[in-house]
Amino acid sequence: MASDGNRELQVIEELKRVDTTAPVDRIIQQVRNMLRDEVLKPGDRLPSEKRLEESTGIKRGVISRAFRYLESYGILRTVPQSGTYVAAIGFDALQGLLANIITLESHHLESLMEVRQVLDAYAAEQACRHATDEELQELAEVHRDVAAKIEEQERRFDEDLVFHLKIAELSKNPALKSFISLLTSQAIGLFAELEKEIPAETLVRRFHQVAGEHRAILDAILARDEEAARNAIAEHYRIDREFRARYRDSESSPEDSTTVASGVGRSPGTDGRPT
Numbered sequence: 001m002a003s004d005g006n007r008e009l010q011v012i013e014e015l016k017r018v019d020t021t022a023p024v025d026r027i028i029q030q031v032r033n034m035l036r037d038e039v040l041k042p043g044d045r046l047p048s049e050k051r052l053e054e055s056t057g058i059k060r061g062v063i064s065r066a067f068r069y070l071e072s073y074g075i076l077r078t079v080p081q082s083g084t085y086v087a088a089i090g091f092d093a094l095q096g097l098l099a100n101i102i103t104l105e106s107h108h109l110e111s112l113m114e115v116r117q118v119l120d121a122y123a124a125e126q127a128c129r130h131a132t133d134e135e136l137q138e139l140a141e142v143h144r145d146v147a148a149k150i151e152e153q154e155r156r157f158d159e160d161l162v163f164h165l166k167i168a169e170l171s172k173n174p175a176l177k178s179f180i181s182l183l184t185s186q187a188i189g190l191f192a193e194l195e196k197e198i199p200a201e202t203l204v205r206r207f208h209q210v211a212g213e214h215r216a217i218l219d220a221i222l223a224r225d226e227e228a229a230r231n232a233i234a235e236h237y238r239i240d241r242e243f244r245a246r247y248r249d250s251e252s253s254p255e256d257s258t259t260v261a262s263g264v265g266r267s268p269g270t271d272g273r274p275t
Contacts, residue, residue, distance in 0.1 A: 010034075024062055024066045027058070027062065027063060027066035035075075035094060035095075041091070042088050043086060043088040045084070046067075046083065046084045046085065048083060048084075049084075071084075072181070072182050074089075075087055075094065109191075112183060113237065113240070116180070117233065117234070119176065119179055120164055120167065121233045122176065123168045124167055124171075124217065124221055124232075124233050125229060125230060126170075127221050128224045129226070131170040131172070131221070136170070138166070139163075139222075140222065142162060146214065147211045150204075150207045160207075161187060163217075165177075165180065167217075194244075210240075213232070213239060213240075214236070217232040
């Protein structure tokens with residue numbers, strides 16, 4: 001059996017191979033490979049994030065995000081004041097967890113969003129039922145903070161997701177919150193890639209539109225109207241889906257790019273198209 005010191009050196013050497021163009025995904029893949037090849041085994045402790053940063057040159061924040069992601073799948077576990085360990089479960093069970101790791105590419109965004117819509121709608125219903133009046137005011141405050149950032153043009157896609165995560169929290173269903181958080185962590189990466197490709201003016205206009213959609217969701221939840229909350233979530237996702245579709249269309253038809261840039265800030269008509 002390899003000593004802790006030798007195992008740490010093996011882990012460090014494996015992670016030195018990580019392609020820094022997509023470091024989080026690469027770290028996850030390398031950990032999967034080390035578990036598959038039994039470089040790491042159930043119960044093993046990983047080198048500290050600090051040591052990995054110093055030895056591999058990968059930023060500590062990137063390592064931390066990858067470890068948190070694997071922890072959300074039950075593959076790793078963090079013990080306070082001790083370190084990060086491979087879950088102490090049977091090898092077959094561990095391999096089963098590894099086989100189910102979600103590693104989504106940009107063309108998987110729509111399938112991810114379909115699942116998120118279902119979960120977000122259910123979370124909104126549950127928030128209507130279970131959130132206290134004080135907690136609903138916290139949701140309103142989150143919305144105000146996001147809207148203020150829109151006005152200051154400091155808006156990013158990942159901040160949009162904060163509003164949805166707050167709704168998940170107010171559902172009072174820990175499993176639901178975990179699933180939504182897991183999908184959200186994937187969405188942040190995919191949206192970050194999308195954000196690089198869309199003109200800044202287009203993003204600003206879309207963000208202003210999103211604020212109005214969030215307002216409709218918030219009003220329904222504040223009124224504890226489950227049907228209205230479901231409908232507002234559905235409308236939000238529909239408009240967002242059409243925005244992404246128009247943008248994809250503009251990539252294949254450059255002459256349509258002006259329509260995309262100028263249309264997303266307008267209020268949608270009854271058919272969902274800009275009026």
